[in-house]
Amino acid sequence: MTHWFHRNPLKATAPVSFNYYGVATTPSATKICNDLRLSRTRLLELFTDLSCTPEMMKNLTDTYFSLLKGFIVSLDDSSQDSKLRYIQNFKWTDTLQGQLPSITEDEAKDVHRSLKTAAGIFKHLKESYIPKLITPVEKGRDLEARLIDSYIIQCQAEAQEVTIARAIELKHNPGLIAALSYETANFYQKADQTLSSLDPSYTIKWRKYLHLKCCFYMAYAYCYHGQTLLASDKCGEAIRSLQEAEKFFSKAEALCKEYGESKGPGTTAKPSGHLFFRKLGILVKNTLEKCQRENGFIYFQKIPPEAPQLELKANYGLVEPIPFEFPAVHTHWTLESLAAFDLTKRPKEDSAKPKPEEEVKPVKEPDIKPQKDTGCQIS
Numbered sequence: 001m002t003h004w005f006h007r008n009p010l011k012a013t014a015p016v017s018f019n020y021y022g023v024a025t026t027p028s029a030t031k032i033c034n035d036l037r038l039s040r041t042r043l044l045e046l047f048t049d050l051s052c053t054p055e056m057m058k059n060l061t062d063t064y065f066s067l068l069k070g071f072i073v074s075l076d077d078s079s080q081d082s083k084l085r086y087i088q089n090f091k092w093t094d095t096l097q098g099q100l101p102s103i104t105e106d107e108a109k110d111v112h113r114s115l116k117t118a119a120g121i122f123k124h125l126k127e128s129y130i131p132k133l134i135t136p137v138e139k140g141r142d143l144e145a146r147l148i149d150s151y152i153i154q155c156q157a158e159a160q161e162v163t164i165a166r167a168i169e170l171k172h173n174p175g176l177i178a179a180l181s182y183e184t185a186n187f188y189q190k191a192d193q194t195l196s197s198l199d200p201s202y203t204i205k206w207r208k209y210l211h212l213k214c215c216f217y218m219a220y221a222y223c224y225h226g227q228t229l230l231a232s233d234k235c236g237e238a239i240r241s242l243q244e245a246e247k248f249f250s251k252a253e254a255l256c257k258e259y260g261e262s263k264g265p266g267t268t269a270k271p272s273g274h275l276f277f278r279k280l281g282i283l284v285k286n287t288l289e290k291c292q293r294e295n296g297f298i299y300f301q302k303i304p305p306e307a308p309q310l311e312l313k314a315n316y317g318l319v320e321p322i323p324f325e326f327p328a329v330h331t332h333w334t335l336e337s338l339a340a341f342d343l344t345k346r347p348k349e350d351s352a353k354p355k356p357e358e359e360v361k362p363v364k365e366p367d368i369k370p371q372k373d374t375g376c377q378i379s
Helices: 027-046 054-071 105-132 145-169 174-194 200-231 235-261 275-299 335-339
Strands: none
Touching: 027 054, 027 335, 054 105, 105 145, 145 174, 145 200, 174 200, 200 235, 200 275, 235 275
16 A cells, blocks of 8 residues: 555654653662653554554554553542653654555455554544643644644545445445545545645645545546446436546546655655556546447437536445544552652753754655555455
8 A cells, every 4th residue: 555645754753761760769660661661662663664563553552552651641540640741751753844556355454444543543632632732732733633634534535445446346336436436535625625724835745645536536436426327327427427537537647747746745656557546547438438339329318518416425335433542551550650750859950851952863664665566456
C-alpha cells in the first residue's frame, strides 16, 4: 500500500531518558523509569521496522502507555492529575510545517483494521486528551482540530478503498460498488474541504492527493452506476453516466500529474502507474462502448443532457473508527511506587526540559520497493 496512499512524514521526537536521579528514591520507582525508557525506544524503532506486525505494535504501545499513564492520571481514581504530570517535557516535529502491490487476504484485513484503529485513535485523542494539553494547540499544527479531522476522514476513506477492491475482486453487485465508491469519494472531498482554510504552502500536496482520490472514486461510482442502469434497460442514462465517469477519470489523471509535481511534505504516491488505476480507465472505455453499441442496435434511447444525480447510499461496507481507549495503568504503578518519587529533590535547573537549540532529527523511513503490480488483487 506504500505507493498507493499518500503519507505525511512520520512524526519524529527527541530522545527522553526518564532519568530522575534523586527523585526516584526506590528500586521500584527506578524500574518504572527504566522500563519506560526502554519501551519508548523500542516503540520508536518499530515505526521503521519492516518486520513489525500489528500485534507487535499494539503490545508495545500498550506497555509504553500503561507505564506513561502513571505520570498523567491519579492512581486513586480521582479527577486530579498525577503529581508527576509536569516532570517531563516532550519535543516533536510537525508533519506539515517541519505507496499498490498484490496482497493476501489476511494482509488486506490487517490494512483495513489498522486504518480503522488509526481513525479511532485520532478521534479519542481529539475528544479526550488534546483539550487537556498543557501548551495550547497552535493553529495549523498537527493537533489542531482541522488536521485531526482530516486524518480521521482519510483513514476511513482509505479503509473503504480496501473494501471496494475486495468487492470488485469478488464481483459484487455493481450497485453496491457504486454506492461504496460514492461514499468514499465524499470522504475524500470532506477531508480536502477540512484543509481548505489552512496555509496552502503546507497543504497543497496533501490536498492534491485528496482531490485526485475524490475524482478517481467518483469515476468508479459513475462507471458502476452506469452498469446498474444498463441492467435496468436504461441505456441512454447509462451512456450519460459512463460519459461522466470518463470525465472524472480524465480529471484524476490530470491531478496525478499535478500531485506528483507538487512541493510539500510527505511521501509521493504514484497511483496513475498502478494497474488498479489504469484498469478503471479501460473499464470505463469498454463499458461506454458496450452501452453505445446496445443503444444503436436495441434501445435507441436519447442520451440525457445532464448526468444522473448520484443519491447512492451503501448499506454494507461503510467504515467507522474502532473505539479506542488507552490501556490501564501498568501494574508497576502503586501508591507506594508513586510516593517513591520525591519532587522536592528535583534539581532546581530542570534538565528534563529540551534546550531551545535542540533539533529533533526526522524519522528515516525504509525505502519500500514496489512489488510486481497486479492491480490490487486480494488473493
